[in-house]
Amino acid sequence: MIVEHPLETPDPPGGPGLEIWISYVLRIGVLIAAAVILIGLVLLIIRGPSGGGSTSLHQIVDREQQMTVRPSVILHGVRAGNAVNIIQLGIFALILTPVTRVAMTIVLFALQRERVFTLVTLAVFLILLFGLTGLGT
Numbered sequence: 001m002i003v004e005h006p007l008e009t010p011d012p013p014g015g016p017g018l019e020i021w022i023s024y025v026l027r028i029g030v031l032i033a034a035a036v037i038l039i040g041l042v043l044l045i046i047r048g049p050s051g052g053g054s055t056s057l058h059q060i061v062d063r064e065q066q067m068t069v070r071p072s073v074i075l076h077g078v079r080a081g082n083a084v085n086i087i088q089l090g091i092f093a094l095i096l097t098p099v100t101r102v103a104m105t106i107v108l109f110a111l112q113r114e115r116v117f118t119l120v121t122l123a124v125f126l127i128l129l130f131g132l133t134g135l136g137t
Helices: 016-047 057-061 071-079 083-111 115-133
Strands: none
Touching: 016 083, 071 083, 083 115
């Protein structure tokens, strides 16, 4: 005869499995972003921002300088081996990591039939998307 402990409850739908995947996404996302940024920094030190070494690090981080940070520009620069664009790609991956976590949390709450938490998390997700796309400005 199997006796269940009164405080033990069965795993909810989407329970520990999805929660573990959410934690993996955070860990792996941060590690990937850090690796990409590190590669970009090494290339920046070795070759300079565009490969020619004509621009200093101070000029890159200068607040007066404006840089285009559209995904298409970043990807084009990454394909060309531009160190600054590689660093930007790493930062973009770092930003998308918690956004992905919020999206996965929406699914988790929906599977658990937690309507209030699903709606609140969905609102947070939409706010993040508006902020990232520039629609909220």
